[in-house]
Amino acid sequence: MLKLQNVSKHYDNKVVLNNINVEINTGEIVSLLGQSGSGKTTLLNIILGLTKMNDGKIIFNDIDISDVTMKNRGFNIVFQDYALFPHLNAYENIVYGLKNKKGLVTEKEVQEYIEFLELKPHLTKKIGELSGGQKQRVALARTLVMKPKILLLDEPLSALDGVIKESIKQRIQSIAREFKLTTIIVTHDPEEALTLSDKILIINQGEISQFGTPKEIINEPKNDFVKEFILKQLQIKRQNIYNLFGETDV
The missing domain is CATH 3.40.50.300 (P-loop containing nucleotide triphosphate hydrolases)
Structure with missing residues (x-):
């Protein structure tokens, strides 16, 4: 599905990655x-x-995506600090990314993700009212509703x-x-x-x-x-x- 072929990265004279070859x-x-x-x-x-x-290729489903932009790859990340919006409640955070992705998922599907992650009791809470584990689950739900590859x-x-x-x-x-x-x-x-x-x-x-x-x-x-x-x-x-x-x- 995902192949990294001879992936290398350097900054000036500092080698950060050298010839990474992996198949996932x-x-x-x-x-x-x-x-x-x-x-x-x-x-x-x-x-x-x-x-x-700097060098190498990234192959996804037999297609070279090395020069494909982050936006068009369709991969999604959950950051270490969750990167949630403190002024929004849990539900608003979960569906935030869908504003510009009309029709990507149905409300029924959103609710299924919420149920799967057991977040229903916390949907109206602001981020500051959530525990660390609850924040992590909100971040996961927000990513899953975007249907990442x-x-x-x-x-x-x-x-x-x-x-x-x-x-x-x-x-x-x-x-x-x-x-x-x-x-x-x-x-x-x-x-x-x-x-x-x-x-x-x-x-x-x-x-x-x-x-x-x-x-x-x-x-x-x-x-x-x-x-x-x-x-x-x-x-x-x-x-x-x-x-x-x-x-x-x-």
Whole structure:
């Protein structure tokens, strides 16, 4: 569905991304995982069309969209800070983007998204009256009503914790499955990526360290960086990994 071919990006003499080659299938949840400054957010913005690459191609459904504008790609993003309008209530935020997209969805479909995300009791509340998890669900609903071809999420769980964080993870997984919606997530948290994604793209200093399923990355780390980053640097508890993937030599 989505192919990145030799995608590279540099600013003057600084290489941000170097020869990124990835193929993402329809309906997959893929996390772009890496440390701060690794290039993962730049890659997300290149896919979105917000940032231009210096070299390479982006192929979507066998069509080269490398020079297609962000507006015409039809991909939608939920930003880390939600980017909601504080002067509008939850419902007004959800349907805001539809003002210039008449006929894109019916009111029945809007209500189905609202029901799916369990937002009905909160529709008349202003954004300042919502919890972090409720704001995240409003941001997701606002994006879904635009019927995106790909859903992009920038650190969607970073401002959440505990039960709310787990709830939003389940929502994201449900959205991908229910709507067969390819979902690409930027995160710096290995445990988040391992428990949320179908596949993980680990980026280190602008290059791919490994691309594979969570089980492959845990059981067959390709290099010392992957092993260090996943299990030592961020100190993920070994028992949690065993519970998810069974015994491992890592």
